[in-house]
């Protein structure tokens with residue numbers, strides 16, 4: 001039977017993720033993968049989580065195995081707010097927090113409740129692919145702002161805002177990943193953060209600050225939250241335990257003015273009623289017993305070494321006119337190759353030689369970035385990092401020679 005006659009037009013907005021398609025290939029064959037965004041399995045605190053899960057189910061099972069409020073388990077939300085305050089996130093009196101099923105659900109909530117078709121929204125260019133996919137289902141106009149080693153170029157943003165205003169267009173929000181940005185690994189300077197918050201006030205828009213990575217930066221870096229710089233309640237802050245405890249628990253959150261969180265709560269109710277109660281109870285204990293802090297320390301040590309290995313291998317193997325920023329945290333490095341290289345075309349050749357990456361173009365909002373690729377350094381082993389980068393270097397050189 002042909003099922004297409006049963007499928008709604010909206011389904012066309014949901015495109016298969018290039019990364020997920022790629023990971024299928026990787027699973028089928030033994031190749032080095034720089035593709036996904038998986039934490040190093042060694043950093044996942046298996047024993048602690050097993051103990052906590054056992055105790056939580058046994059001793060608090062009457063609550064932990066039950067339904068919970070859509071906004072999240074109250075005792076977990078309290079623990080979470082304490083944790084966020086401790087890492088320098090300002091929680092204002094009018095703020096509220098909702099626990100989401102990964103921060104990805106926070107992005108989906110933005111798409112469902114904030115964006116009207118035709119709205120103007122702004123992101124870094126490039127930006128997190130799955131944020132673009134989530135936003136696109138609401139049919140906005142997405143304007144991309146270029147980045148350099150200090151993050152989003154806010155002077156370009158200011159020009160674009162003026163231009164849009166002169167055309168009678170209002171920008172609803174800016175979505176940004178200020179620290180250890182996905183896919184570029186770049187961190188925004190404090191000066192630019194301040195400028196962005198000022199622009200939000202001047203041009204009357206919201207900022208969605210997506211912050212999965214600032215908890216485990218490995219070098220000295222400014223991790224001041226936009227949320228903390230904001231005195232007008234314009235910044236809504238998204239976070240996750242995926243990279244600092246376990247992505248499998250699916251615990252994320254959105255912190256912002258209660259008027260917005262109320263809207264999110266209503267929308268979430270029809271999406272999944274609530275995020276897993278059991279995961280929330282486990283996460284609460286993991287934060288309180290210091291398991292998250294330990295995981296962060298372990299991840300920092302592991303990822304610094306892996307990041308260094310990748311940066312070193314890139315310096316040794318990439319051709320002239322390639323560019324990347326050494327990330328202070330996160331899981332990724334984006335490499336800009338010479339203009340004539342198309343990384344999507346090059347991928348089959350690289351995969352045949354034993355390594356895969358994510359071609360960068362899909363992270364760009366404007367069809368540019370064909371000569372870029374995103375490399376993940378958290379998942380592969382050190383030897384794989386060195387070998388994989390060597391292979392990519394060889395393939396690039398061959399392509400350049402071949403014209």
Ligand SMILES: Cc1ncc(COP(=O)(O)O)c(C=O)c1O
Pocket residue numbers: 037101102103104105128177182210212239240241242247251252
């Ligand atoms: C910038 C960014 N936002 C959100 C997410 C989603 O993470 P999760 O849904 O696991 O919290 C990721 C995952 O890699 C990410 O890199």
